[in-house]
Amino acid sequence: MNSTEPDSARVTRTDRLDPPEIADVLTLARAAGDADGADPFDEHTLLRLRDPHAPAHHLTVRAADGILAGYAHLDSTDPAAGTGVELAVHPTYRRQGIGRALAREVRATVTGPLRAWAHGDHPSAAALAVDLGYRRARVLWQLRRPLSAPIPQPPLPEGVTLRAFRPGTDDDAWLALNARAFADHPEQGRWTSADLRARRDEPWFDTAGFLLAVDPAGHLRGFHWTKVHERPGSARIGEVYVLGVDPQAHGGGLGKALTAAGLAYLRDRRGLDRVMLYVDESNTAAVALYERLGFARWSAHVNYQRS
The missing domain is CATH 3.40.630.30 (Gcn5-related N-acetyltransferase (GNAT))
Structure with a gap:
């Protein structure tokens, strides 16, 4: 020894x-x-x-x-x-x-x-x-996309505008929307104010990259929260951190428009040349959306369970 x-x-x-x-x-x-x-x-x-x-x-x-x-x-x-x-x-x-x-x-x-x-x-x-x-129970894919490739510019639904998240002011409304958008998600839909606050306190948090979709009445209909990973010795990369749409706004193209707006922000405002995201293998609708936007599989993360 x-x-x-x-x-x-x-x-x-x-x-x-x-x-x-x-x-x-x-x-x-x-x-x-x-x-x-x-x-x-x-x-x-x-x-x-x-x-x-x-x-x-x-x-x-x-x-x-x-x-x-x-x-x-x-x-x-x-x-x-x-x-x-x-x-x-x-x-x-x-x-x-x-x-x-x-x-x-x-x-x-x-x-x-x-x-x-x-x-x-x-x-x-x-x-x-x-x-x-242990049994293999869940697979989370990491998808990646170069930001040098053209980013589509789908229109927002009529009357919907984008603005930045306002800490303290938007917290409760965002948490309620997040719970609705991820009602069936094992982790994301259960976020509390403490979970949000912990991430707001992180050095990477950036209000300008936390995009909210707001209808004419001022109600939140969707959001695209972006993140930038910066680590010494590694290339910077952006992330589609959380993307959510109110179930009542599904089918109107808001998810695609929010995704594109966040990608443009990471490229044009943060100067990044690549972006990643995580999505459940079983979420076929989200996987199809991201693949149409030019994302491809990079790696897999597997959840094993034991009764």
């Missing part, structure tokens, strides 16, 4: 991480993301990781020299849906049983259903899921 090898993949559990430990998790996440081409933790996990008041359970494995070799995040805020799990192993310490040790500790400490994301659909994650009795 060399001096940096983990001590038999010994797993430690805690309900709270201190700032240096959080920094270690973020360092591990960057290393795993760079090696795999997909970040191991989604935005929800990262926000909760940085929130000292967010309830969560943390499983860690450290090497003999103290380096964080493996980490698992357990989110039990939605008991009906089951405990959410995200897990990553530092590339230097892979093939030493750390991922399996973390996954087994999850099974030993959690009662009830489990749901785990495999970002990038990595083959080793799929093999581990099969071995531990």
